[in-house]
Amino acid sequence: MHNQFNLVHLSLHCRGRKNNEMSDGRMKIFVVDDDESVCRALKTLLMTFDFEVITYNSAISFFEAVPNDEPGCLVLDIHMPELDGWAAQKKIFESGSKRPVIFISAEKQETVGDRALKVGAVGFLQKPVNGQTLVDLIHLAAQTTHTNKMIQG
Amino acid sequence: MTKSTIIKYVKAPLLKKETRSNLEEKVRQQTDELKVRSGQLRQGADREKLAEEQIHIRTKAMEAALDGIFIIEAVNQRFPIIYANPAFQKLTGFAKNEVIGQDYFLLYGADADLRVVDEIKHTIDQGQSFHGEMLNFKKNGKKFWSSLRITPIRDTKGSVTHYVGIQTDISLMKQRDLEIEEQREELLHVTRVGKLAEFVSSLAHEISQPLTAILAYTQAAQRLLKDKEPQLQEILQYIINDDLRAAEVIKRLRVLLKKTKPVFESIDTNALINETVTLIMPHINARNKIIKFELDSKIPLIEGDRIQLQQVLLNLISNSLEAMESSPESRELLIRTSLKNTNTIRVEVKDSGCGIPEENMKKLFSHFFTSKPDGLGMGLSISRSIVEAHGGRLEAENNPDRGATLYFTLPVARKENW
Numbered sequence: 001m002h003n004q005f006n007l008v009h010l011s012l013h014c015r016g017r018k019n020n021e022m023s024d025g026r027m028k029i030f031v032v033d034d035d036e037s038v039c040r041a042l043k044t045l046l047m048t049f050d051f052e053v054i055t056y057n058s059a060i061s062f063f064e065a066v067p068n069d070e071p072g073c074l075v076l077d078i079h080m081p082e083l084d085g086w087a088a089q090k091k092i093f094e095s096g097s098k099r100p101v102i103f104i105s106a107e108k109q110e111t112v113g114d115r116a117l118k119v120g121a122v123g124f125l126q127k128p129v130n131g132q133t134l135v136d137l138i139h140l141a142a143q144t145t146h147t148n149k150m151i152q153g
Numbered sequence: 154m155t156k157s158t159i160i161k162y163v164k165a166p167l168l169k170k171e172t173r174s175n176l177e178e179k180v181r182q183q184t185d186e187l188k189v190r191s192g193q194l195r196q197g198a199d200r201e202k203l204a205e206e207q208i209h210i211r212t213k214a215m216e217a218a219l220d221g222i223f224i225i226e227a228v229n230q231r232f233p234i235i236y237a238n239p240a241f242q243k244l245t246g247f248a249k250n251e252v253i254g255q256d257y258f259l260l261y262g263a264d265a266d267l268r269v270v271d272e273i274k275h276t277i278d279q280g281q282s283f284h285g286e287m288l289n290f291k292k293n294g295k296k297f298w299s300s301l302r303i304t305p306i307r308d309t310k311g312s313v314t315h316y317v318g319i320q321t322d323i324s325l326m327k328q329r330d331l332e333i334e335e336q337r338e339e340l341l342h343v344t345r346v347g348k349l350a351e352f353v354s355s356l357a358h359e360i361s362q363p364l365t366a367i368l369a370y371t372q373a374a375q376r377l378l379k380d381k382e383p384q385l386q387e388i389l390q391y392i393i394n395d396d397l398r399a400a401e402v403i404k405r406l407r408v409l410l411k412k413t414k415p416v417f418e419s420i421d422t423n424a425l426i427n428e429t430v431t432l433i434m435p436h437i438n439a440r441n442k443i444i445k446f447e448l449d450s451k452i453p454l455i456e457g458d459r460i461q462l463q464q465v466l467l468n469l470i471s472n473s474l475e476a477m478e479s480s481p482e483s484r485e486l487l488i489r490t491s492l493k494n495t496n497t498i499r500v501e502v503k504d505s506g507c508g509i510p511e512e513n514m515k516k517l518f519s520h521f522f523t524s525k526p527d528g529l530g531m532g533l534s535i536s537r538s539i540v541e542a543h544g545g546r547l548e549a550e551n552n553p554d555r556g557a558t559l560y561f562t563l564p565v566a567r568k569e570n571w
Contacts, residue, residue, distance in 0.1 A: 041366035045370070048376040107407065128364045130368070131369065131373070
């Protein structure tokens, strides 16, 4: 638990060990949020649920670092500079990747949740995110990925 | 004889040549005098006639003038009116016989500002002219803005005997000035609110990020502690509660300033009213008010956005509560639903409060109009646009007895008929 505050280093380090981690049986979570503090906190929280967590401060750095076929659930912020959450999700969807995506955003509009489901996300959570709710959704995402049944439009 | 007579006749002028010329001169003089005199007489008559005509024209002019013109006695401290033209009668709504002899200042109406009246009296008492504007009331109580000019009339010795006044209805001008002023204020307000919305939006984003982090850290800490350190656990829970409280404030601010796209669904209006009243019940109880219902259970479903319609109802109810705020004896709030016709339902929120002043009626639904010192002036205008977006109308009227009723109509859901 001491290394939880060095997540950037950790995430870089983790990339090379993906196969090992899969063999650990721990599920991999990618957290993408432009706010470093949010990344770090979500990582800390998710690690207490025994997930392997890697964080990125932009969608672009996530795509650069993580191949589309690498397994793992993506926790994706919507409001980000350059490539926002919607665009990132579109990119994933168009690439044919089955990666489950959970949107998180400070904004809550009735339409955001709907839109998230329509574009193929597992769900949408409003910030501040309750840990247990997020974890439940991640587990749901794991199942969804297995059955490959995503809600589309 | 005849001859001599002829001679005489012939001779006579010759004889009295001087006498004759004198006579002729006199006659001529007299004739001239007569001519002058008759000329003078004619002139005098003409002059008199002219003066009469002038007076006639002046009187006619005063009678025809569109401004109210009046003359009041100065010596009598009751200021009785001795003349008032028809325009003055029209302006004040008083008939000629009600005006003549009447104390001029009483014609301003019972609600006229006594401070202004005192100022006018003080000014003219000192022999000065008064020029100003004030709110007057017609005989029927209708108010109007009056431009007043009152000037003393002096006798040959210089003492004031009368006052002459010109009074003009400048309500339209005043109204235009007010409108311009209002538009200016509205513009300022728009800018302010626009800036505020922008500010709140960025503030909300900036604050919810650390709130997200705080919540995640705290929940992580809770999990790491597991069953250890119950006191610390308790503290962590307090942190979580306060974090969520702050998040709730941010959410509400966002809702207030953000337009959301409506989601239409079938709605049972009566049920929606009950739900909404439950939300606001603590407010109603706290203000010691009573809410009554006359809900027509047979009204059909409507189609609309639940949240938005709830916003309208909440707005109308809280407006009614505020209207009844100042008077403890007005306690009753009534919500009534009815079928207006086969295609339309009607929802009324009726209060027994202070009612809506006539001059506010027109502006009631315009953006940023508010009669409350701390109001944003958005409630009713937003409510109206919501109701109109649902194909209905939102209107207000004063009750015959007391208070006001705000009511809206909504079209019945089409699916209902299938």
